[in-house]
Amino acid sequence: MSHVMNTYARIPLAFVRGEGVWLWDQHGKKYLDGLAGIAVNTLGYGHPRLNAALNARIASGVIHTSNLFVIPDQEAAADRVAKITGLDEVFFCNSGCEANEAAIKVARYYGHQRGIDRPEIIVFEKSFHGRTLATLSATASRKVQAGFEPLVSGFVRAPLNDLAAIRTIAANNKNVVAVMIEPIQGEGGINVAQLEYLRQLKAICDQREWLFIADEVQCGVGRTGAWFVYQHAGIAPDVVPLAKGLGGGVAVGACVTGNRAKGVFSPGKHGSTFGGNPLACTAVVATLDAMEEYSLLQNATNTGRVIRDGLTQALQSTSGFVEVRGMGLMLGVELDRPCSDIVGMALDQGLILNVTADNVIRLLPPLVMTADEGRQLVQILSNVIRTFLARPVAAAASSGAA
Numbered sequence: 001m002s003h004v005m006n007t008y009a010r011i012p013l014a015f016v017r018g019e020g021v022w023l024w025d026q027h028g029k030k031y032l033d034g035l036a037g038i039a040v041n042t043l044g045y046g047h048p049r050l051n052a053a054l055n056a057r058i059a060s061g062v063i064h065t066s067n068l069f070v071i072p073d074q075e076a077a078a079d080r081v082a083k084i085t086g087l088d089e090v091f092f093c094n095s096g097c098e099a100n101e102a103a104i105k106v107a108r109y110y111g112h113q114r115g116i117d118r119p120e121i122i123v124f125e126k127s128f129h130g131r132t133l134a135t136l137s138a139t140a141s142r143k144v145q146a147g148f149e150p151l152v153s154g155f156v157r158a159p160l161n162d163l164a165a166i167r168t169i170a171a172n173n174k175n176v177v178a179v180m181i182e183p184i185q186g187e188g189g190i191n192v193a194q195l196e197y198l199r200q201l202k203a204i205c206d207q208r209e210w211l212f213i214a215d216e217v218q219c220g221v222g223r224t225g226a227w228f229v230y231q232h233a234g235i236a237p238d239v240v241p242l243a244k245g246l247g248g249g250v251a252v253g254a255c256v257t258g259n260r261a262k263g264v265f266s267p268g269k270h271g272s273t274f275g276g277n278p279l280a281c282t283a284v285v286a287t288l289d290a291m292e293e294y295s296l297l298q299n300a301t302n303t304g305r306v307i308r309d310g311l312t313q314a315l316q317s318t319s320g321f322v323e324v325r326g327m328g329l330m331l332g333v334e335l336d337r338p339c340s341d342i343v344g345m346a347l348d349q350g351l352i353l354n355v356t357a358d359n360v361i362r363l364l365p366p367l368v369m370t371a372d373e374g375r376q377l378v379q380i381l382s383n384v385i386r387t388f389l390a391r392p393v394a395a396a397a398s399s400g401a402a
């Protein structure tokens with residue numbers, strides 16, 4: 001019996017070797033990776049640049065020292081993250097939920113500084129912000145929350161892409177201090193906030209002096225062809241929580257602040273023992289360097305277009321196919337029925353992917369995926385989807401208990 005706590009319904013496969021966008025399981029079978037460990041493995045597997053940097057850091061003997069001392073790798077990583085975000089200050093942590101916890105604390109502290117004793121944050125329907133108590137309270141899913149009440153208070157929920165709803169909250173609630181939004185919702189089904197909506201939402205934040213928090217934990221760090229989705233909209237947020245792809249596979253998160261949120265925290269307000277240690281920050285610098293050196297933002301745009309156009313073309317006349325949506329290499333393929341069986345069917349054909357929100361196939365490949373590898377993905381996936389949709393609906397409906 002496994003002693004690992006029973007918190008995941010795991011697929012009985014173990015990947016034991018990786019190279020580029022390819023993985024091999026314990027039986028020697030080869031797979032094309034359309035998931036990147038859930039948007040984490042930015043550079044794929046075994047990237048020489050990341051490997052060399054991590055090996056050198058380990059060889060120095062110093063992989064952790066603590067935040068009681070200056071950490072040169074952390075200074076370098078913060079410089080790089082400030083540059084690509086256009087913001088000023090970086091708090092390093094170890095995961096996405098921690099980055100969001102820091103963001104929530106910044107927003108509350110900002111509120112208290114302005115005389116608001118019970119600050120509230122606007123969050124969205126279908127959002128996902130993490131599994132800690134505050135972040136699961138901010139998350140929209142009842143499945144994530146049920147059984148963990150009492151929830152953390154101080155969140156007001158609004159529908160996505162609906163400015164009138166935000167204006168109504170603004171008119172009735174004087175305790176709002178911030179809006180926290182995923183510019184592209186990941187777990188919720190690859191739901192894209194309209195760029196004009198983001199600009200208008202930012203304008204309301206500016207009018208009301210609310211913080212604009214862009215949770216780019218999943219969609220950020222180059223995945224959509226820009227460093228960050230808010231840059232597609234041409235806006236400058238106040239707080240940007242990051243994690244997933246930031247360390248190329250090494251656990252690291254960051255809460256980045258600027259504009260109205262600059263300087264909110266001072267010594268003693270927040271902390272993390274592991275956050276920003278030399279190993280994690282070496283991974284950040286090497287990942288960002290490699291992304292620039294290999295033009296991976298441009299690659300995400302190019303290969304993303306190949307996959308999006310390829311799937312749309314292959315499936316447009318297939319009944320049961322709804323649409324492909326997303327940006328760059330963050331794509332969702334919506335079907336008209338629950339489709340969790342697609343995961344196993346794709347694995348049988350040597351393709352790794354994920355299904356979220358019941359009926360959305362989620363693609364988050366490594367940003368090093370070439371156009372040719374993208375075409376291979378399209379071929380495998382479009383065949384799997386056609387086979388799946390050709391099954392009697394009753395058979396499809398009875399699946400999905402993953």
Ligand SMILES: *Cc1c(COP(=O)(O)O)cnc(C)c1O
Pocket residue numbers: 094095096097098100128129130131182186187215216217218219243244
């Ligand atoms: C994954 C995710 C999180 C939580 O990240 P963890 O590292 O699992 O804690 C938060 N926000 C978004 C948008 C995510 O996709």
